[in-house]
Amino acid sequence: MRHYVSEKRKLIEDFINGYFNPSVNPSILHDSVIYSLTAGGKRLRPILCIAAYEACGGRENIVPYATALEFIHTYSLIHDDLPAMDNDDLRRGKPTNHKVFGEAIAILAGDGLLTEAFTILSNTNYAKINPKTLLNIIAEISKAAGLRGMVAGQALDLISEGKEPDRETVEFIHLHKTAALIRASVKAGALLAETTEERVYKLEKYGESIGLAFQIVDDILDIEGTTEEMGKPKGSDIERGKMTYPSVFGIEESRRKAKELVDIAIELLRDFGEEAEPLRKIARYIIKRSS
Amino acid sequence: MRHYVSEKRKLIEDFINGYFNPSVNPSILHDSVIYSLTAGGKRLRPILCIAAYEACGGRENIVPYATALEFIHTYSLIHDDLPAMDNDDLRRGKPTNHKVFGEAIAILAGDGLLTEAFTILSNTNYAKINPKTLLNIIAEISKAAGLRGMVAGQALDLISEGKEPDRETVEFIHLHKTAALIRASVKAGALLAETTEERVYKLEKYGESIGLAFQIVDDILDIEGTTEEMGKPKGSDIERGKMTYPSVFGIEESRRKAKELVDIAIELLRDFGEEAEPLRKIARYIIKRSS
Numbered sequence: 373m374r375h376y377v378s379e380k381r382k383l384i385e386d387f388i389n390g391y392f393n394p395s396v397n398p399s400i401l402h403d404s405v406i407y408s409l410t411a412g413g414k415r416l417r418p419i420l421c422i423a424a425y426e427a428c429g430g431r432e433n434i435v436p437y438a439t440a441l442e443f444i445h446t447y448s449l450i451h452d453d454l455p456a457m458d459n460d461d462l463r464r465g466k467p468t469n470h471k472v473f474g475e476a477i478a479i480l481a482g483d484g485l486l487t488e489a490f491t492i493l494s495n496t497n498y499a500k501i502n503p504k505t506l507l508n509i510i511a512e513i514s515k516a517a518g519l520r521g522m523v524a525g526q527a528l529d530l531i532s533e534g535k536e537p538d539r540e541t542v543e544f545i546h547l548h549k550t551a552a553l554i555r556a557s558v559k560a561g562a563l564l565a566e567t568t569e570e571r572v573y574k575l576e577k578y579g580e581s582i583g584l585a586f587q588i589v590d591d592i593l594d595i596e597g598t599t600e601e602m603g604k605p606k607g608s609d610i611e612r613g614k615m616t617y618p619s620v621f622g623i624e625e626s627r628r629k630a631k632e633l634v635d636i637a638i639e640l641l642r643d644f645g646e647e648a649e650p651l652r653k654i655a656r657y658i659i660k661r662s663s
Numbered sequence: 664m665r666h667y668v669s670e671k672r673k674l675i676e677d678f679i680n681g682y683f684n685p686s687v688n689p690s691i692l693h694d695s696v697i698y699s700l701t702a703g704g705k706r707l708r709p710i711l712c713i714a715a716y717e718a719c720g721g722r723e724n725i726v727p728y729a730t731a732l733e734f735i736h737t738y739s740l741i742h743d744d745l746p747a748m749d750n751d752d753l754r755r756g757k758p759t760n761h762k763v764f765g766e767a768i769a770i771l772a773g774d775g776l777l778t779e780a781f782t783i784l785s786n787t788n789y790a791k792i793n794p795k796t797l798l799n800i801i802a803e804i805s806k807a808a809g810l811r812g813m814v815a816g817q818a819l820d821l822i823s824e825g826k827e828p829d830r831e832t833v834e835f836i837h838l839h840k841t842a843a844l845i846r847a848s849v850k851a852g853a854l855l856a857e858t859t860e861e862r863v864y865k866l867e868k869y870g871e872s873i874g875l876a877f878q879i880v881d882d883i884l885d886i887e888g889t890t891e892e893m894g895k896p897k898g899s900d901i902e903r904g905k906m907t908y909p910s911v912f913g914i915e916e917s918r919r920k921a922k923e924l925v926d927i928a929i930e931l932l933r934d935f936g937e938e939a940e941p942l943r944k945i946a947r948y949i950i951k952r953s954s
Contacts, residue, residue, distance in 0.1 A: 396810045396815060398815065398822060401810065401814070401815060447774075451770055454770065456765070456767045457770065474747070479742055479745065480821075482774075483774075484814040488805070490781045490805040491802060491809055493801075502794075503794040503797075504787070504794040507785045507787060507794050507797055510781055514781040514782040515782050518779045518782055519779055521778075523771050524692060524775075527692040
């Protein structure tokens with residue numbers, strides 16, 4: 373598993389380096405984009421996309437398409453950290469993008485990364501994929517990231533700060549802000565492999581389940597984790613009055629829920645063979661972070 | 664011409680209204696997006712896309728794909744106006760998005776509009792268009808808007824404020840910040856019509872020429888126009904030390920250059936018939952704004 377992940381991570385990072393050679397002008401924009409793209413991200417979304425593709429027997433090199441998901445994830449982190457949003461100074465133990473490059477360049481770096489994701493996804497030269505399939509994954513990914521997806525989750529997250537926690541709100545936030553793009557990452561892998569509708573459906577549900585579990589674990593770590601584990605001061609959700617899973621359900625119930633979601637995710641992979649082992653291990657790893 | 668433009672404008676606005684029914688959640692995000700999408704934009708980019716498509720004999724209803732260009736243009740205006748960027752309080756005579764909805768929602772509304780553009784462009788149900796052609800226009804549009812296009816122009820525009828004006832810089836800014844997306848709008852129309860390579864090339868060049876002319880005229884209006892014409896106080900470029908065409912070449916030379924570009928654009932349409940009349944009239948209209 374460690375080998376699988378580190379091997380995929382290297383392929384993703386090689387693609388990133390190649391993509392920005394020749395570099396972008398002006399150089400401050402280039403540096404800002406590279407800074408956040410190489411700030412130690414786990415590459416969870418592209419790895420899930422590749423793992424889902426391989427679980428369905430895919431044989432092409434789809435690393436570029438998978439990496440587009442990392443571009444979108446990175447844009448969302450840069451914008452989330454802005455002073456007008458979560459106003460975070462640290463991300464993964466390093467100063468946030470706007471702290472280094474200023475707010476204007478940080479906004480533009482995020483805008484640019486989001487846009488480039490679609491340049492990558494619409495490029496038919498990377499692998500032998502049916503154009504209709506590429507359009508399908510662009511539709512899935514852009515819906516998951518857009519006004520009825522991640523952006524909606526982030527907006528509700530912000531306007532709910534300091535309000536009385538309630539179940540419906542926190543579930544909307546988590547499903548949209550985090551689970552939607554993780555779900556789309558897994559589904560994109562399945563669609564690229566042109567597998568059966570049933571398998572696409574199961575993998576999509578797997579993605580949504582681990583996506584939700586991932587965010588619940590993140591909420592728990594904000595309370596119980598160390599600054600080292602988080603890469604930023606713990607307790608920042610509470611300080612900001614964020615609506616989190618533990619704030620609605622308590623820590624124990626949150627931990628139980630995360631475990632249940634991971635069990636559901638693994639159960640959904642029951643009919644998949646050995647090739648789905650990385651997906652099973654990633655699901656289990658999500659829980660391990662919180663225990 | 665007035666009839667042509669107002670007819671297309673109505674189709675574009677009908678599509679926008681339909682697209683946001685049912686509305687987006689949370690409602691403040693919905694309102695913010697609708698506010699900027701219906702703030703009196705000229706719809707230049709989608710109209711150019713439709714006019715280029717029709718000039719090449721296209722017969723499908725491509726209004727949705729054309730309107731995606733208005734989503735991208737609107738996102739760019741919302742982000743450009745932010746305090747960290749141009750810090751504008753007025754746009755088209757109305758308070759800017761962040762003045763009404765706050766910075767966080769304005770950033771998210773822009774992010775969402777950019778993302779939704781690709782949801783629209785990847786939807787194969789709007790018209791009978793070859794999937795490969797849709798991928799081509801997604802590639803063209805995202806490149807024009809991305810890190811080597813509009814975003815690069817905006818970044819150089821910001822970091823050049825207050826510097827000694829020079830020709831190379833102002834040309835990079837205008838080509839990337841404004842002309843790239845206008846060029847891509849016209850080219851997308853030509854590609855959707857699946858016309859000859861030669862016609863695609865001529866229309867692309869037409870788009871770039873009027874795009875540049877459009878920005879030069881905008882620079883001139885900032886000096887000579889009235890607040891009513893501009894929808895914001897005149898002289899704001901000078902006040903901010905923006906690098907503009909007149910600041911490098913002077914007003915007279917700028918006016919001459921804009922006229923020359925429009926003449927070139929119309930000449931590029933020489934082999935096109937009656938169906939290209941709207942494109943010719945739009946080119947002439949661009950100059951009229953400044954005289």
